[in-house]
Amino acid sequence: MLVTHNITLLTVVCSPISHVLFPVPFFAGVCKSRPLDLVFIIDSSRSVRPLEFTKVKTFVSKIIDTLNIGPADTRVAVVNYASTVKIEFHLQTHSDKQSLKRAVARITPLSTGTMSGLAIQTAMDEAFTVEAGARGPSSNIPKVAIIVTDGRPQDQVNEVAARARASGIELYAVGVDRADMESLKMMASEPLDEHVFYVETYGVIEKLSSRFQETFCALDLCALGTHQCQHVCISDGEGRHHCECSQGYSLNADKKTCSAIDKCALNTHGCEHICVNDRTGSYHCECYEGYTLNEDRKTCSAQDQCALGTHGCQHICVNDRAGSHHCECYEGYTLNEDKKTCSVLNQCALGSHGCQHICVYDGNASYHCDCDTGYTLNEDKKTCSAIEEARRLISTEDACACEATLAFQDKVNSYLQRLNSKLDDILEKLQANEYGQVHR
Numbered sequence: 001m002l003v004t005h006n007i008t009l010l011t012v013v014c015s016p017i018s019h020v021l022f023p024v025p026f027f028a029g030v031c032k033s034r035p036l037d038l039v040f041i042i043d044s045s046r047s048v049r050p051l052e053f054t055k056v057k058t059f060v061s062k063i064i065d066t067l068n069i070g071p072a073d074t075r076v077a078v079v080n081y082a083s084t085v086k087i088e089f090h091l092q093t094h095s096d097k098q099s100l101k102r103a104v105a106r107i108t109p110l111s112t113g114t115m116s117g118l119a120i121q122t123a124m125d126e127a128f129t130v131e132a133g134a135r136g137p138s139s140n141i142p143k144v145a146i147i148v149t150d151g152r153p154q155d156q157v158n159e160v161a162a163r164a165r166a167s168g169i170e171l172y173a174v175g176v177d178r179a180d181m182e183s184l185k186m187m188a189s190e191p192l193d194e195h196v197f198y199v200e201t202y203g204v205i206e207k208l209s210s211r212f213q214e215t216f217c218a219l220d221l222c223a224l225g226t227h228q229c230q231h232v233c234i235s236d237g238e239g240r241h242h243c244e245c246s247q248g249y250s251l252n253a254d255k256k257t258c259s260a261i262d263k264c265a266l267n268t269h270g271c272e273h274i275c276v277n278d279r280t281g282s283y284h285c286e287c288y289e290g291y292t293l294n295e296d297r298k299t300c301s302a303q304d305q306c307a308l309g310t311h312g313c314q315h316i317c318v319n320d321r322a323g324s325h326h327c328e329c330y331e332g333y334t335l336n337e338d339k340k341t342c343s344v345l346n347q348c349a350l351g352s353h354g355c356q357h358i359c360v361y362d363g364n365a366s367y368h369c370d371c372d373t374g375y376t377l378n379e380d381k382k383t384c385s386a387i388e389e390a391r392r393l394i395s396t397e398d399a400c401a402c403e404a405t406l407a408f409q410d411k412v413n414s415y416l417q418r419l420n421s422k423l424d425d426i427l428e429k430l431q432a433n434e435y436g437q438v439h440r
Helices: 050-065 097-105 116-127 157-166 181-187 202-215 387-399 403-438
Strands: 031-033 037-043 075-081 085-089 143-149 169-176 196-199 217-219 232-237 240-244 249-251 258-260 274-277 283-286 291-293 300-302 316-319 325-328 333-335 342-344 358-363 366-370 375-377 384-386
Touching: 037 050, 037 116, 050 097, 050 143, 050 202, 075 097, 075 116, 085 097, 085 116, 116 143, 116 157, 116 169, 116 181, 157 169, 157 181, 169 181, 169 202, 181 196, 196 202, 202 217, 384 387
Parallel strands: 037 075, 037 143, 143 169, 169 196
Antiparallel strands: 031 217, 075 085, 232 240, 249 258, 274 283, 291 300, 316 325, 333 342, 358 366, 375 384
């Protein structure tokens, strides 16, 4: 595992071949290398034969193949050492894999001694500087060094390696053949079982490249399906990820599970009238009474509730301009407090009855007209006429009604006239007889 210091020095001490023949499987498709400032420190002393040095360069190239190379990704430098130290190229020199690998292939051995301490010091002082292409502390980019050697250091590496580790360099040590195990342990970072590797020959050093691939790999937990995000997993690179929620949900405090959002409370719903939350974390719009929802499912239009027959008015429904309505009652009724039902009125009390003399309330919103004493109600059931006049009108009307009645009246009148004449004659005779008796 790669320890995330600011600078990492990798000293590779190879363990027995049996240990490296079975590397941890690499998860293709779910692993992306983290950005590193990586410096290879390779031993090209006299004990490393040309063919073996070629194997070392192949080992370096194979590790480069597993990395994401670029100015924003991993940058690579190579320090070549023997009795002297040579920086073959700096971290900022090459920005793609092909040019890096070509540069590695051109490296030639220096021969003579093994100044491992000097090589580490040079890497620390010259290769891991901002001027040479290393990224500053604020970038949080790990600085890693891998030192490959097959012998015992001819200088004091203990103190130099300690200063390198203290400055933030993470050291990996790879030992081959006659490499001194104690020296490798002095150079490498803790824990040693993750930073010290050993192989018996250069012929099998290439197998270690897969181990470093796993070491520098940032597993994509989203792709692995082990993220535990309830809704959505987002890969952030460098083996990191975060959880997000589907639309209408918010991330809980555990940063994994999700809860439905009250979108109506957020006031971003766009409903013209009423916002209603749904169980799924979404919402829908509704309208006030007297309005219908338009096709955009957000705005509302007034509706004719009187025409719909949903008004609830007992008598009369009247549409208002605002898309609402009100109830009214028939004449003789008044609207109750519920503004829908109606109760009868006493029209006699209201004075709208039209009776000439007297209005009589019959209940159930009805009434009738009556007349004062000496008067009778006319046919219009409202006005009144005096009774004598009515009789005269009736007599006249009766006399003129038919000939039979008139003839009868004439006979009666004629009879009455003859009777009156006889009565007059009798009265004259009585008067004359009385006068004669008086004068005797």
